Amino acid sequence: MGARKHIAAEKIKEAKKTQYFAKLVGVPSSPRKMRYVVDMVRGMEVNRALGVLRFSKKQASADVEKLLRSAIANWEVKNDRKAEDGELYISKVFVDEGVTLKRMRPAPQGRGYRIRKRSNHVTLFVDTKTNEDK
Numbered sequence: 439m440g441a442r443k444h445i446a447a448e449k450i451k452e453a454k455k456t457q458y459f460a461k462l463v464g465v466p467s468s469p470r471k472m473r474y475v476v477d478m479v480r481g482m483e484v485n486r487a488l489g490v491l492r493f494s495k496k497q498a499s500a501d502v503e504k505l506l507r508s509a510i511a512n513w514e515v516k517n518d519r520k521a522e523d524g525e526l527y528i529s530k531v532f533v534d535e536g537v538t539l540k541r542m543r544p545a546p547q548g549r550g551y552r553i554r555k556r557s558n559h560v561t562l563f564v565d566t567k568t569n570e571d572k
Contacts, residue, residue: 458516460509462560464536465501469558472498472533476560484510484526484564502560509564529565533558 439447465472475498479487484506491503506528514521536557542550 455516457563458509458513458565459561459563460505460512461562462501462505465498465558465560466555467498467501467558468556469533469535471496472502472558472560475499475502476531476533479506479528480531482528483524484521484528485523487528502562505560505562506564509562513564525566525568526564527567528562530563531561533560535559 475491475494475496478494478499479490479502482490487506488503491499491506510521510526513526536559538557539555541553541555543553545551
């Protein structure tokens with residue numbers, strides 16, 4: 439690795455030490471369905487978001503709830519303390535498209551219909567309200 443790349447990689451590594459996030463990779467549902475759930479909780483305080491996800495009827499909400507709990511745990515590990523009520527909020531969350539499995543379905547007259555089984559990747563960042571004010 440060149441010197442400039444090494445310096446840039448070190449800067450990225452230092453920046454990630456102050457960010458608290460969790461990633462969910464290869465979820466077997468379409469990104470569109472996942473974005474409905476993610477949009478419900480974007481910018482919310484984490485305890486309120488957990489309640490919204492817990493009682494949502496969408497199947498993707500269970501995955502996002504698990505991801506949010508993981509991000510909270512990551513924050514607690516990096517700060518060596520438990521998160522207080524109302525301290526954390528979801529600062530950034532986004533859904534990217536993952537791999538698409540292509541399948542064929544038999545159709546009339548010897549044809550085949552294409553089926554696309556989509557997947558997605560979800561990234562969720564949490565932050566403290568005091569960091570946002572500074």
